[in-house]
Amino acid sequence: MEALTRQSLKLCPFVKNHARAVKDINGSKLVTQATRCPIMGPAIEQKRTYVSSTSTTKAQAVAHAEIEDQIEFIDHQSNEHSFDYQGLFENDVSKKRADNSYRFFNNINRLAREFPKAHRALEDDKVTVWCSNDYLAMGRNQQVLDVMAATLKKYGAGAGGTRNIAGHNRHAINLESEVAALHKKEAALVFSSCYVANDAVLSLLGQKLKDLVIFSDELNHASMIVGIKHSQAKKEIFKHNDLKDLEERLSKYPKSVPKLIAFESVYSMSGSVADISAICDLAEKYGAMTFLDEVHAVGLYGPHGAGVAEHVDFEAHRLAGIKSPNFKTTMDRVDIITATLGKSFGTVGGYVAANRNIVDWLRSYAPGFIFTTSLPPAVMAGAAEAIRYQRSYINDRQLQQRHTNYVKNNLIDIGVPVMPNPSHIVPLIIGDAAKAKAASDLLMDKHRIYVQAINFPTVARGEERLRITPTPGHFNDLSDILIDAVQDVYKTLDLPRIKDLEAIGGLCNVGDPNYIAEPNLWTEQQLNYTQKDLNENVFNPVIEQLEVSSGVRI
Template sequence: MESLIRQSAKVCPFVHKATSCSQGLSQVARTNLPKMAKQCPIMGRAISGSSSRRGYATSSSATAAATNPTTSQSTETVVDHGTQESGFDYKGLFETEIAKKRNDKSYRYFNNINRLAHQFPLAHRQMEDDKVTVWCSNDYLALSKNQQVVDIMKKTLDKYGAGAGGTRNIAGHNKHALMLEAELAALHKKEGALVFSSCYVANDAVISLLGQKIKNLVIFSDELNHASMIVGIKHANTVKHIFKHNDLDHLEEMLKMYPKSTPKLIAFESVYSMSGSVANIDKICDLAEKYGALTFLDEVHAVGLYGPHGAGVAEHCDFEAHRVSGIATPKTKTTMSRVDMITGTLGKSFGTVGGYVAASNTLIDWFRSYAPGFIFTTSLPPAVMAGAAEAIRFQRSHLDLRQDQQRHTKYVKEGLKDLGIPVIPNPSHIVPILIGNADLAKQASDMLMNKHKIYVQAINFPTVSRGTERLRITPTPGHTNDLSDILLDALEDVFNNLQLPRIADWEAQGGLLGVGEKDFVEEKDLWTDEQLQFTNKDLHPNTANPAFEQLEVSSGIKL
């Protein structure tokens, strides 16, 4: 305090005069400075003027509460701010922020959708007789309703109860966790895997830990990466660079700025869920090897759907090698083996809930030992883990699920193109119908629901950029051609009634996101005609009922 007053005395005439008395600086430091400030010709006016103003950032210092008891006889009056000021207007802040969302049409209303296990893809709304067809679920293979998955979850629930009992650190883990992690490691042909409560948590935990523990790590992130990866990068608290979506020339320009010895991480997704675009994993791995970077691949919207065994796009890149080898690792180097870390979800194609990371034993042991998002989170319930493991086993040997999903997607995309309804072009299973206006996207969604009994959620900011709002359709093996024809008729009616822009309209405006853009070259579908001709019998026999040993890394590697 005395040091502060000495400095103030040098520049402020009022403080200089006040501290020049015989009492000295220490006595001044024990006085009520707010009262002294009111006597100052400058601060006095500022304080009196501020009392009539109010804003969201107003707060009071509890200086008076720290008054020294030995000075209680002082004649100075201590101001009790706690009783003389108005409190922060929390409600006003919240209401203002919500009003912003309503005004810019990005406010989200959640529909009451109750998906029926035995009538998929039907669901009922509030009343059970009010049924709709769901066209936007991420339960891509409908395994949440698969009887084998449901049966094993029921048995596990009856035997082991509803919950896990806490974190692994406190409650230990169980055979269901061990089996699930063994299944995941085998799926991605990695040495180990670690299960989290969600893939959002997994992405955040893994990326943030890498940044916090690897000194001078530089992270390179695709601009369309999921929010979970963005949050993880923020929590990493290190240098980051954002490269243009799938622009590997831009990525390399950024990588060149650092010596090869500088630790680096390239974070990207395989299938980007709102556009359906797909990363060139091999070329990103080439850059990683050239510039000394680790690779982090999010396969959330690809597991279950690509590759002969549903391991994702990385497996699909070497489809034939993996098909022939089955669950065994091919003798040649593959794209999947080049990726350092693969994260995925249990909550989409695998029909349950949770997330995971698959990597080397060393990396998994490191995550298990240091990641707060794993250490301090209650484990998934045994029934959930047993169901997820069963779903992985089932889909691995059922190639036809992936093929049917692709065929139905192709049928819908071709039907929309014939109607002139704009679909953002992509080589994946995502069908994003471009609307370009938040209000119209919501109206289109409401009309589909209320008039045609079809549920397709509108996708608005911040999930997608303003001006690129869309309807996102995701066919499944259960969305047969007859249901697709009903959907196409309904969309034709909606586009006519709302006068929504079609492909020709976007073309007249110069195009957007590949829709109506001159000289735009569409990518070929990931699934080739030849791959769609294989049957379940063409898979290696070892995919059916393999027996996996417990992963040592799941419990901790003993020395």
């Protein structure tokens, strides 16, 4: 407590006048004493009752919060008191509430037979979901449900443990074979989630490749950031989608130094898209491997749903079907592809697709794979069916794009600041955490529309937004309801419009006079293809089983 008292004496007149009394207080009673403070007392009471305080009180509360960050709650060098564990937890959560980044989870129960409807706590309290990552509504696809139900009935609920202990099964082998065929790679490995896959792969690469340098896009997902941290490798963080900055960083190292460029195809909070071919060019020039996260792209891009890497060579893959084109494609050039089964494929899990040596190495050494219980048989069977379905059914991808374009264009027409991008993400810029939460609440409570507010740390402070994701099931009648509701919310809460952002020079590329918009990834020609335009070999193909799934025999 001496450290607390010494610093408080310098900063707080109340403590200065009550120094002896404060010295006699243990940590658990400090809040009680603080309520007697003319500044902290009202602030604590305001937090308890959630009554709006005056601006002066708010300013004083903020000042004390900053002081709280500068001092130790307990003098940990003293042996007189145990560590105040609960105080730490409560203090950290209080900080989240104070900066409006505290997360409230809505009770949303998606209804398979009424997609995109969901009910809240009560089953007759229904809302329309506009922010799900089940981008293609595969979570309610009848073919997927039938396969999962039959597998569940025959093989039971769980996998029985890790593959290392319980063995694996035909469903794991089939799923990994389908994943490898989708990305036209030699092999694949399924994980419990793509978060786990990214962490496992990146951390293992750093631990095994001496002197590895990882070049990471500044907007990479948290799973990649954590994996890079766990790798203990040297890292270079390059500006988002900035090839010049990436090359400058790569050029600092001899070609002989092992390097890995880690990036995403579609960045989920902004909808921006990486130039995969150009990054592969740099990787080849400077002797680097490439690690591509296609989580928010699989199912949605390419003639067969393999992601943006496939979409780059759309015509070649469309004509070749399940076979590989007669040249080295962009998808071939990417060394490691990770993605999810939990978004466009409607189930759960993650995976890695790469050449046989990489996958066998990961299977043999990655703790995140070896020591994690396998996905249930029904989940793996459902995921494999979803991949097969989307490989041969282009219409869902096209509908999703058309509905996205309709929503984007109509919102922009009424002055709503939609963050420009060439993908399926529709981010509405608000720029304030409290207002973003208020906008989400108003959409829910008044308009029966669920759109989650996106705040720090998912996005930077001052760039808070609503994130809308249309699906093939969000036809124009539902979109018109959404557009009217958003118009009402922006008017009611006096949220910034495009003209307001133009007046300040722009925010998140909205209203920025120097920003050059990119064309949509899907061209009009691609949006007009039908099933008849796909190669016949994509319909019910026989996929060769992967030896590496069980282990390679010598």
